[in-house]
Amino acid sequence: xxxxxxxxxxxxxxxxxxxxxxxxxxxxxxxxxxxxxxxxxxxxxxxxxxxxxxxxxxxxxxxxxxxxxxxxxxxxxxxxxxxxxxxxxxxxxxxxxxxxxxxxxxxxxxxxxxxxxxxxxxxxxxxxxxxxxxxxxxxxxxxxxxxxxxxxxxxxxxxxxxxxxxxxxxxxxxxxxxxxxxxxxxxxxxxxxxxxxxxxxxxxxxxxxxxxxxxxxxxxxxxxxxxxxxxxxxxxxxxxxxxxxxxxxxxxxxxxxxxxxxxxxxxxxxxxxxxxxxxxxxxxxxxxxxxxxxxxxxxxxxxxxxxxxxxxxxxxxxxxxxxxxxxxxxxxxxxxxxxxxxxxxxxxxxxxxxxxxxxxxxxxxxxxxxxxxxxxxxxxxxxxxxxxxxxxxxxxxxxxxxxxxxxxxxxxxxxxxxxxxxxxxxxxxxxxxxxxxxxxxxxxxxxxxxxxxxxxxxxxxxxxxxxxxxxxxxxxxxxxxxxxxxxxxxxxxxxxxxxxxxxxxxxxxxxxxxxxxxxxxxxxxxxxxxxxxxxxxxxxxxxxxxxxxxxxxxxxxxxxxxxxxxxxxxxxxxxxxxxxxxxxxxxxxxxxxxxxxx
Numbered sequence: 307x308x309x310x311x312x313x314x315x316x317x318x319x320x321x322x323x324x325x326x327x328x329x330x331x332x333x334x335x336x337x338x339x340x341x342x343x344x345x346x347x348x349x350x351x352x353x354x355x356x357x358x359x360x361x362x363x364x365x366x367x368x369x370x371x372x373x374x375x376x377x378x379x380x381x382x383x384x385x386x387x388x389x390x391x392x393x394x395x396x397x398x399x400x401x402x403x404x405x406x407x408x409x410x411x412x413x414x415x416x417x418x419x420x421x422x423x424x425x426x427x428x429x430x431x432x433x434x435x436x437x438x439x440x441x442x443x444x445x446x447x448x449x450x451x452x453x454x455x456x457x458x459x460x461x462x463x464x465x466x467x468x469x470x471x472x473x474x475x476x477x478x479x480x481x482x483x484x485x486x487x488x489x490x491x492x493x494x495x496x497x498x499x500x501x502x503x504x505x506x507x508x509x510x511x512x513x514x515x516x517x518x519x520x521x522x523x524x525x526x527x528x529x530x531x532x533x534x535x536x537x538x539x540x541x542x543x544x545x546x547x548x549x550x551x552x553x554x555x556x557x558x559x560x561x562x563x564x565x566x567x568x569x570x571x572x573x574x575x576x577x578x579x580x581x582x583x584x585x586x587x588x589x590x591x592x593x594x595x596x597x598x599x600x601x602x603x604x605x606x607x608x609x610x611x612x613x614x615x616x617x618x619x620x621x622x623x624x625x626x627x628x629x630x631x632x633x634x635x636x637x638x639x640x641x642x643x644x645x646x647x648x649x650x651x652x653x654x655x656x657x658x659x660x661x662x663x664x665x666x667x668x669x670x671x672x673x674x675x676x677x678x679x680x681x682x683x684x685x686x687x688x689x690x691x692x693x694x695x696x697x698x699x700x701x702x703x704x705x706x707x708x709x710x711x712x713x714x715x716x717x718x719x720x721x722x723x724x725x726x727x728x729x730x731x732x733x734x735x736x737x738x739x740x741x742x743x744x745x746x747x748x749x750x751x752x753x754x755x756x757x758x759x760x761x762x763x764x765x766x767x768x769x770x771x772x773x774x775x776x777x778x779x780x781x782x783x784x785x786x787x788x789x790x791x792x793x794x795x796x797x798x799x800x801x802x803x804x805x806x807x808x809x810x811x812x813x814x815x816x817x818x819x820x821x822x823x824x825x826x827x828x829x830x831x832x833x834x835x836x837x838x839x840x841x842x843x844x845x846x847x848x849x850x851x852x853x854x855x856x857x858x859x860x861x862x863x864x865x866x867x868x869x870x871x872x873x874x875x876x877x878x879x880x881x882x883x884x885x886x887x888x889x890x891x892x893x894x895x896x897x898x899x900x901x902x903x904x
Contacts, residue, residue, distance in 0.1 A: 361903035363574045364881060366596045369582040370749040371554035373780045377534035378513035379451050379463055382783065384600040384801055388577060391892045392559055393434075394513040394542035397425055397444065402887055404695070404804055406507040410439065410514065410543065420502040420839065421471075423510065427493040431566040433516050434547040441489035446517035448487040448497075454479040455526040458645035462818035465811045466512045471498040502839035504848075508805045516541050545570045545896035555579055571883070571899035582751045589876060590614050595900075596877035598891040600801060601750060603874045605684040611876055618884070620875040621684070625693050625889040626801040628753065629865040630671065630760060632658050633793050635823035642788045647816050649825045657734075657742060657794055662721050664863040668707035670714035670767045671760055677869050679759075680752050685871035690856040691800075691809055694870060695888060697845065698807035703853040704860035715767045723768075731770035741770045746797035747782035753797050756868070760797075771795070786821045796821065804889040807852065808837060813864065824864035829855065 372385040378394050381387065397411035411425035431439040450456065452467045454477055467473055470486025488496045497510050519541050523531050532539045537551045537558070543566070546559035557577040561570045580588060586607045588594040597603050603611050603619075611617050635652035658664060673687040688694060689704035718724075722735030734740040742764075746757040754776060761773045777785065786796060798821070800812060810833045812819045815826070836842060836851040875891045877884060883897040 358571050358883065358897070358899040359901065359903040360571050360899070361573050362571075362900040363576060364572055364595045364898065364900065365576045365578060365593070366598065367578050367580040367585050367588065367594050368599075369580060369585065369601070370779045371579045372557065373783075374535050374553070375529065376540045376548060377528060377531075378515060379447065379456075380459070380461055380529045380534060382462065383779065385779075388599060388892075389540075389548055389557060389559070390513065390542075391544075391890070392546040392575060392895055393540060393544040393548050394515070395544050396511045396513050397427070398507050398511050400804055400887065400889075404888065406511070406805075411510075414507070414510075416506060420504070420506070420843075421499050422496055423503075423506040424490070424494060424496040425510065427495065428566060429493055431543055432564055433518075433543055434541045434562060435519075436564070437516065437518050438492075439514075439516075439543055440492045441495035442492075443514050443517045444495045445484070445487045445489050446521070447512065447514045449476075449484045450515070450520070450525050450528070451512075452477050452484060452486060453525040455524065457647075457818075459526045460529050460645065461525075463512065465814075465817070466509050469499050469501070469503055469509060471500045473500070502843075504837060504839055504842045505806050505808075511805055514543070546575055565896055567896055570896035571903070572895075573903075575895075582749070586611060589617060589878070592878065594878075595881055596875070596891070598873075598875040598877075600799075601752075603876045604751060605680070605682045605871065605874065608682065608684065608874060616879050617876050618879055620877075620884075620886050620891060621872050622886075622888065623694055624685075624801075624870050624873045625695065625804055626799060627688055627691065627693075627870045628756070628797070628799045628868040629691075630667075630868055631796040631798060631822050631865040632664050632667075632863060633789070633796070633822055634658065634864060635825060636793075637788075637790050637823065639790045642790045647818065649815050649823075652823055652825060655794065657740065660721055661862055662717055663723065664866075665705075665707070665861075666714040666717035666721075666767070667764060667769065668714075668863060668866045669710045669717070670764050670769070671707070671866060671868070672709040672763055673707070673866075673868055674709060676756055676759065677871075680755055681869065681871050684874065685869045688867050688870045689860055691813060691859060691865070691867060692807045692852065692856065693802050693804075695804075696807040698849055698852040700849070700853040700856055703856040705857075707860075707866065711763070711767050718767065718769075725768055730768065731765075732768040739770075741772050742794040743772045743774060743792055744795040744797075745774050745782070745785065745793055746776050747779045748776045749779050750799065752871070753799065757797060787818070789821065789823065801889075804887075809833070809855075810837075813859070820864075822864035824862070826858070826862055826864075829858055829862070832858065 368385050368388055370385055373383055375381045375386055376389055378390055395410050397409060398406045399409040401407050410428055412428050414423055414425045416423045433439055448467055451463050452473055472485035475481045476484050486498055490496055519533050528534055537548050540548045545562050545565045547562050549560045550558040559575040561573055563569045585597055633655045635654055638651050641648055641651055677685050677687060689706050690699055692699045723732040726733045726737055732740055746753060761771045764771050811817055815830050832851055832855040836848050841847045880900045880902055882899050885893050887893045
């Protein structure tokens, strides 16, 4: 799934489990609870009596290749996040309670009216090339995401900069003065907001990029610059440096000896692109050391992996979900070519414009059957696009679309969708052929197996589904993004940001990841209300507003939430120091070590 991030995350998908968004580059020193499969519930630390050892290589796997964007402000997919989580960092991170904790910033202070937050940065932090990390890098990162050319160049992280003071004027080109983030000195930086901000640490949590690397590269050209794409030229502050790759096959990260929290124990991390069908066998043989994001080990392989004896399994609720998306609208060709997201220009998709039809489709899908049959019960259907771990998730506020094909058929009949020619498929109310195109990507076996099952279930209630050939994820995401086409239904997964339950990054009208092109003014109003000071300083107020929004979402249905599967992360017990967080296994990687290091 692609990450919607803590920092976005996802592709995306991502995207692929995909997702806003969209992958956070974290480094927390706080410990977290680990659910492993040892008899006593704790990680078995064989050989740890001698303490951590320096050296060794660790090999991980992902089932789709990164698209090739390794610049935090432009990446989209969770596969790039697998690299960036080790190479780049933000001012703050999170602990196992999802509280913000210091990272590149050692402390912070907000002003009285919550319009400014000032950070004191860690000193002695250097970039991978030896240059000093300073407040100017922080300013440069946020200024680049506010640049007039950022969105047209493919940038999708505007949620982190839109609340900043002067954003609209700067991003529109009306002024050349950037007021949102100010360097007070080399190690002090202030974020300024146009209004009192209820969660300033969230907006300040994005991974930082180096000014000295990108200063002479126009924002419009950053995505294609070697510094955003080529191993050895991607520069961060993290514990590992991206040094080499065989594109679409292998990606190598080397130890950053000058890492500010101490030189990592491991020599290197190697990522291999491996078909999901063979991952488990390679884990057993030792050719792979860990399988984690975006999907971990397949639920069908859980018992097999558990029996290996040399593998630890971490199981916990996933910070994300899978959806069957409904295309409400399509963008115009002109807007796609210019990179614009202009709801006023969108073209309604008449085939799915009736909310009762979308609701009927929801009742026709056996979500619990997907969980039981594909996830082996290791997950659950969910009704809201807010992670169940958040205080804002309200199971009772949203409609529970339990499997009811008879109700689905009845609703379609009432809306005038009947089979007039006797071919077994319904025509639309005007008597025209009604065919819904359905698209899905390759790579994720569960999603690939879900597609024909959903097609069959919809056809059982008389809906003619054109299940098209799946596409490789990179091409699929391009089709979703450049959606001036004939897509109707789509499958995708989102990895959610862990920093705040605000769903605007995925479901806001102008959000790049709003692939349904959902345009509901009431939704916009509620999402803004939930973040509006001073009322939104009270969590109970926000919870009430988000409950109302969840009810609206499940009624208007830009997507049917299929399920949230459990994260099943697995690693060889030669690896020690694993300290997972609720949303990632990649925490404090500089403290990972292997007992057979030489």
